[in-house]
Amino acid sequence: MTAFVIRRLLQAIVVMLVVAFVAFSLFQYVGDPVQLMMGQFATPADRIRLTHELGLDQPFYVQFFHFVVNALHGQFGVSLRIGKPVSVLLAQRLPATLELSICAALLALAAGIPAGVYAGLRPNSWLARTAMSASLLGVSLPTFLIGILLILVFAVKLGWLPAFGRGDVVHLGGWSTGLLTRSGLLSLIMPTITLGLFQLTLIMRLVRSEMLEVLRADYIKFARARGLSDRAVNFGHALKNTLVPVITITGLQLGSIIAFSIITEQVFQWPGMGLLFVQAVSYADIPVMAAYLCLIALVFVVINLIVDLLYYVVDPRLRIDRAGASGH
Amino acid sequence: MRKGVSLCISALFATMLVAAPGYASTFRWASQGDILTFDPYAQNESFNNTFNSYVYESLVQYDKKFAVVPQLAVKWEQIAPTQWRFHLRPNVKFQEGEPFTADDVVFSIHRQLSKRSMTKSYLVGVVDAKKVDDLTVDLITDGPAPVLLRQLTDVRIMSKSWCEKHNVVEVQDYVAKEETYAVSHANGTGPYILKSREPDVKTVMEANPHWWGKPEGNVTEIVYTPIKSAATRTAALLSGEVDFVLDPPPQDLPKLKSDPNIKVVEGTESRTVFIGMDQKRDELLYSNVKGKNPFKDLRVRQALNMAVDREAIKRTLMRGQSIPTGELITPEVYGYDPTIKVPPFSVAKAKALLKEAGYAKGFEVTLDCPNDRYINDALICQALTSMWAKIGLKVKLDAMPKAQYFAKINKLDTSLYMLGWAVATFDAQDALINLVHTRDGKGSGEYNDGSYSNPKMDALIEKIKGETDVPKRLALIHDALRMHAQDVAHVMLHQQIIPWAMRKNIAVTHSADNRLRMWWVHVN
Numbered sequence: 001m002t003a004f005v006i007r008r009l010l011q012a013i014v015v016m017l018v019v020a021f022v023a024f025s026l027f028q029y030v031g032d033p034v035q036l037m038m039g040q041f042a043t044p045a046d047r048i049r050l051t052h053e054l055g056l057d058q059p060f061y062v063q064f065f066h067f068v069v070n071a072l073h074g075q076f077g078v079s080l081r082i083g084k085p086v087s088v089l090l091a092q093r094l095p096a097t098l099e100l101s102i103c104a105a106l107l108a109l110a111a112g113i114p115a116g117v118y119a120g121l122r123p124n125s126w127l128a129r130t131a132m133s134a135s136l137l138g139v140s141l142p143t144f145l146i147g148i149l150l151i152l153v154f155a156v157k158l159g160w161l162p163a164f165g166r167g168d169v170v171h172l173g174g175w176s177t178g179l180l181t182r183s184g185l186l187s188l189i190m191p192t193i194t195l196g197l198f199q200l201t202l203i204m205r206l207v208r209s210e211m212l213e214v215l216r217a218d219y220i221k222f223a224r225a226r227g228l229s230d231r232a233v234n235f236g237h238a239l240k241n242t243l244v245p246v247i248t249i250t251g252l253q254l255g256s257i258i259a260f261s262i263i264t265e266q267v268f269q270w271p272g273m274g275l276l277f278v279q280a281v282s283y284a285d286i287p288v289m290a291a292y293l294c295l296i297a298l299v300f301v302v303i304n305l306i307v308d309l310l311y312y313v314v315d316p317r318l319r320i321d322r323a324g325a326s327g328h
Numbered sequence: 329m330r331k332g333v334s335l336c337i338s339a340l341f342a343t344m345l346v347a348a349p350g351y352a353s354t355f356r357w358a359s360q361g362d363i364l365t366f367d368p369y370a371q372n373e374s375f376n377n378t379f380n381s382y383v384y385e386s387l388v389q390y391d392k393k394f395a396v397v398p399q400l401a402v403k404w405e406q407i408a409p410t411q412w413r414f415h416l417r418p419n420v421k422f423q424e425g426e427p428f429t430a431d432d433v434v435f436s437i438h439r440q441l442s443k444r445s446m447t448k449s450y451l452v453g454v455v456d457a458k459k460v461d462d463l464t465v466d467l468i469t470d471g472p473a474p475v476l477l478r479q480l481t482d483v484r485i486m487s488k489s490w491c492e493k494h495n496v497v498e499v500q501d502y503v504a505k506e507e508t509y510a511v512s513h514a515n516g517t518g519p520y521i522l523k524s525r526e527p528d529v530k531t532v533m534e535a536n537p538h539w540w541g542k543p544e545g546n547v548t549e550i551v552y553t554p555i556k557s558a559a560t561r562t563a564a565l566l567s568g569e570v571d572f573v574l575d576p577p578p579q580d581l582p583k584l585k586s587d588p589n590i591k592v593v594e595g596t597e598s599r600t601v602f603i604g605m606d607q608k609r610d611e612l613l614y615s616n617v618k619g620k621n622p623f624k625d626l627r628v629r630q631a632l633n634m635a636v637d638r639e640a641i642k643r644t645l646m647r648g649q650s651i652p653t654g655e656l657i658t659p660e661v662y663g664y665d666p667t668i669k670v671p672p673f674s675v676a677k678a679k680a681l682l683k684e685a686g687y688a689k690g691f692e693v694t695l696d697c698p699n700d701r702y703i704n705d706a707l708i709c710q711a712l713t714s715m716w717a718k719i720g721l722k723v724k725l726d727a728m729p730k731a732q733y734f735a736k737i738n739k740l741d742t743s744l745y746m747l748g749w750a751v752a753t754f755d756a757q758d759a760l761i762n763l764v765h766t767r768d769g770k771g772s773g774e775y776n777d778g779s780y781s782n783p784k785m786d787a788l789i790e791k792i793k794g795e796t797d798v799p800k801r802l803a804l805i806h807d808a809l810r811m812h813a814q815d816v817a818h819v820m821l822h823q824q825i826i827p828w829a830m831r832k833n834i835a836v837t838h839s840a841d842n843r844l845r846m847w848w849v850h851v852n
Contacts, residue, residue: 030731030732031729031730031731031732031734031735032734032738035731035735035738036373036731037371037372037373037446037502038372038446042372042446042448042449043448043449043771043774044769044770046448050502053502054503078502078504078507080502081364082362082364082365082511082527083364083367083371083500083502083507083508083511084507084511084527085506085507088507089527144557148559148563151559151560151563152563155563155564155567155569156563156566156567159567159568162569163560163563163567163569164553164560164563164564164569165529165530165553166529266556266557267557267559267560268557269528269553269554269555269556269560271526271528271529275528275556276528279361279362279528279556281731282361283731284731
């Protein structure tokens, strides 16, 4: 077990190195930050000096090497756009992204699982059919469109919710939270729906098909034959067994929710890491881009690791080192 | 319920405003990008410079017609060809209480001239600053410097003692790992005080109660929010969450104009948009013409110029929001020559010229174009390719985002390219030096990316730089501008018109440099 975790952490380092290497090989195409920093009237000598100081005149593998060496010392440089240390910027933005992502994931689970169970138990009811067709819409509509439609209806037409931003935040130590203020909660509603809708429909469809599958299994028939109540059969036996794939997918999707919150954050001017990244791209802010990409790679690797460990917990068959483990 | 309450509140506000005109008014505004830094010399970006000007002031400033008027200097004179004397405004204090003196001016000029300063270009030609007495400063230049005063409008004055106290005597070093105090703190003499700053979220400023000047407007609190997404920016204005948007997206303008709560103020920008051509290489990088460069031939350049239907671009692409031109600079800029006409549009003549030059069958060439820099930039380029197709040219379009685009064309890696130029000093000299003078690697012709070179032109520009007699200098500028048009050094397209969108109760003064001057803003 410990060996497994260590092996996976070593893999994580390799993954992050590869991501950083690929990123640096692409950075030479993102443009020239010097041009944007010095404006149109800078002299050629000054421009060359700054390019040299920033190391932008070196081949990408040298820049990559410097990045890795500095990163090992815990230094990611300062943002070329706003002049603040990258690590500080990311730490400031992390709470916003995590709060949004977790709320979106919770929404997806809280609404997706019951809806999926219902659609699995009563596949022919009109409610289930409506939910299924609506879920197609959720899967196929692009995120930014959902966001803009929500803004149009709830901010512009109805004036109920703020169109952008995170509202007022409360600082608790190094963490800033919008969950404790009214404006913060109101601001959270539309981004959460926008970000969570895709996952919601995904989980709902997954739970439904798993339920349909499990309900046909022999042990369900047997349970019914034993005269167990519907509730015990449906939730005690059926739902429990559909949850293994759901946990896997949810876990993996949490990574993509965090990574792909970029679009939602941009639409709602949500001050998270995704927005920071988008702004960095348009300014060719290389230190921020590099650190962000590595961080996202780390998030994916860690989530994968946790999901793998959860398998051990949820699925007894995987616990081969435990003698006598038995199924249900 | 909530709506009812907010209605009550706004009614309350309305009565308050009627009762006490000019009383506390908050101005909430937005545009695409955020402020970068409050160290006025650490970045040179137009929007950032605008924001810094709310806190930091300069020796001189522009009035509404872009004439130079006093700010921190009350009067000035040229006491020798290379020496200017400035008499400073007495009894001015910085926002944190330090008195403003000649030491601060000398310190600021030196700081701005220092190695890591990004805004050195506003002090081109300035060699040194010397204190004469507490309220008198001399600036030493390396020549007559006819546009010095205009350059100084962007040279912000910091407090020497404040910079020393907070260890920001040096401009921020982006290679170092630390941010400096001046990145998110500011202490100027200006009308607004920086209250709070959260990058990409919100920046708040308050009116400076001890400001020496009298504001024309009535804004007492500024709340700035960057909103990156264009649709969200429009939505925030429509829903009343912001009062003003500096850069409303062109596609939303009809909707904004038709909304009874919104007004759109349109004004000219001091920017011309044009096409440059590689006129130096013996063979174009991106063309099928081998062994020679068609753009070296005046007739080819004239043909390209004549084949552009500027009125059609204005009518269809720009929805009327452009002013076709054949001149390098716009009427707002000193030196504009009203006698230079818009080039005539004639496909037949253009074809004849091409034939005369030996390209009866036309040729292939690639047009490089930004797609997020000027209004409708990529669309204009697309239209140009079809206009030039009518005279037999096969133009391939290569459009890309500005961060990549300018890196590419500044390396001269282009044969045909789009550029826009807003004259920051509002004097023709800067456009001539940067765009038309031969590229010499020493600061002239820095944006002459097509390497146009004409010794007569260079001689004229050098004369303009040294001429202190005003009428003579104006005549020289006119000569240079006419030569630029006759030579078709660039295919000039149009002057941009920029819209600002705001709630009905806001009154602003539109500026041709796209800067919102807060002290002229009224919230009614």
